[in-house]
Amino acid sequence: MRRDVLLFVNPTAGRGRGARAAEPVSRVLRRAGFTVRGIVGTDADDALARLREAAAAGDTAVVAVGGDGMVGLALQAVAGTATPLGVVAAGTGNDFARAVGLPFGDPEASAAVVAEALKEERTRAVDLGRVGERWFGTVMAAGLDSRVNDRANRMRLARGRFCYNLALLAELGALRPIPFRIRLDAGPEQEVEATLVAIGNGPSYGGGMRICSEARLDDGRFDITVVGRCGRTALLRVFPRVYKGTHLDHPAVTVHRAATVRLTAPGVTGYADGEPLGALPLTAETVPEAVRVLA
Template identity: 40%
Template sequence: MNTIDISQRDISKIALLTNPAAGKGRAKEKGALAARKFHDLGVDVISIAGSSPEASAQLATEALASGIDALVVCGGDGLINLALQAQAHTDVPLGIIPAGTGNDHAREYGIPLDPERAAELIVDGVAVRTDLGKMRTDDGRERLFGTCVTQGFDSIVTERANSIAWPKGSARYVTAIVLEFLHFHSIPCKIYLDGALEVDEPITLAAVGNTRSYGGGMKICPDARHNDGKLDLTVLGRMNRYSVARKFPKIYSGNIRGEDGLSQYRAEHIRIEMPDMPVYADGDRFDVLPIEYSVEKNAGLYLIPRP
């Protein structure tokens, strides 16, 4: 395991990146509450919000070069992922005001969902170095991720969950699971771990985790650690609809160790091949398989509660 790198930071000037549409519009309100709390704490706030993901990415890049003490994201895991592309490998820490649907970054690092308490944590907390994951397509497209990447039945479920407005939070994923059972089937797959072929058969899903959860707290990689220099992989093998339905409550709780049909692995490099399968990273669609995954050691820098 990597040595834990924790440092105290003086936070007096931040850029606050907001996605007003995140959390069904709640991010705008939470961002305003956080900004007021920062002002009360004597912190200068530069508010930024792009009209598109590309514009937001550019604003984040410019803010990082302007001499801020922290880049703070008010939104969901998708906006955090966008910020990571600019902030990773820098010495400017990332603060989080959770305002999304799943908030799995916040769950991993113990960040409160209340925006004012999250703002206080950013000012009074510490910065910790973490690993990040990196995805690479065969044509060279790359992207970093902080939590989990899904492919197979769970990525199809994520596509369905993103298309429905109700219910809220993690219940949307449960609803999407039920709806997708109507079309469920196992998918031919090859998985290579550190260059060696490990899986060559139809499977239900494969999840790559830098951290433990996705989908609003579903602990698909319950043993993942964000500073161990490895990526975790959970594979749900070929099984019928009834068996899959029985497994998902255990996936949600993380109680999957030794479960029939579920295999767990750990590696620095993972390659997954499934025909035309969509891939979701930090809750947002990235590309389709095949994709190679690797660890970017110590690439992340998050503001978290004091130990």
């Protein structure tokens, strides 16, 4: 049984919930007999470098405390290795935890799951997506949602959900279909005008928006949701259905399944786990059982 736990903390996650969660998580794990070491960097790159060095030094487990961004960062260190990953979902979205069936919003309950799984040496092997050297656990998206993120990231006078809502209103005002080219596995390249394309390793992003609602973490392939040409009125009407996943039967929506997806479109950025990957074209591939989650 592993006795050393690396606590990977984002102190700013969930407006400070990450920092507040670290203490009760440490307490639960120490009471269970584990040695806990905190990993916090000066920025994302420094934190990841520290985590990789610490994880490579011994027989340890990594526990990410924060939201999907923190989990996504931890995946860069543990994916493809034998190091198991625990998740204390203390961010805003927590979609990876939702997909795996882990608790969120309750750090002590999450820590108890991690401690029990470590004691019983119980893990769940789940698939990940990979774009180049970048791993992701939930959804890679491009189109309207990525343009909203681009605009929100450029804003300086607003922050958080308000900033995102302002960016969304601005992008809806400029809404135009995007000429995508999509290639699934070894099939032919398809041309399609679409509002957005979401490549789901897991079912949801953005805090429970089930854009790829039938996606599974253990089937070795992505669910690809394509929202075709869609006017502002229709888009606003169908949007609330995304939270229940009932949008998939809308005439403008099509779903595909593939292990590899190449996506091309002019002037569009790809995002995964809420973080920018870079400009299209990008190729995403499924890597089966790429990480062992303490669940």
